[in-house]
Amino acid sequence: MKATERADLRDVLAAERTFLAWIRTGLALMGFGFVVARFGLFLQEFQIVQHGQAFLSRPGLSRWFGTSLIAVGVIVNVVAAWHHARLVRELDRGGVPPARPSTVAIVVACALALVGVAMVVYLLSVGAAPMPTGNVP
Numbered sequence: 001m002k003a004t005e006r007a008d009l010r011d012v013l014a015a016e017r018t019f020l021a022w023i024r025t026g027l028a029l030m031g032f033g034f035v036v037a038r039f040g041l042f043l044q045e046f047q048i049v050q051h052g053q054a055f056l057s058r059p060g061l062s063r064w065f066g067t068s069l070i071a072v073g074v075i076v077n078v079v080a081a082w083h084h085a086r087l088v089r090e091l092d093r094g095g096v097p098p099a100r101p102s103t104v105a106i107v108v109a110c111a112l113a114l115v116g117v118a119m120v121v122y123l124l125s126v127g128a129a130p131m132p133t134g135n136v137p
Helices: 009-051 061-092 102-127
Strands: none
Touching: 009 061, 009 102, 061 102
């Protein structure tokens, strides 16, 4: 592409589709974060109904996981908007964006893998917690 040419419509639309995919990813992370944040409350209510009292070793841990997922979703949306604006400007100037792996995608994937491992450990520790014994009123 010559430096005097404007961006091809196909390139701009491809950038738009990629941007919208990142926005969906950010919104999904925020929605999932909300669900995870409320999961601890659900576990407490479930244990109260089954056993008459709440017995959860770390009730605030799911809130922190959920809040961190919401924060990651917000960061993904902000970075996606910044990257999209920069890419469209580069395409309009007639430049070719560098061909390299997406750093944001790699960081998000690694962060979500760590959160997933932490959630597995959390759920296994909650499932292994001894249930209270005694008569249910």
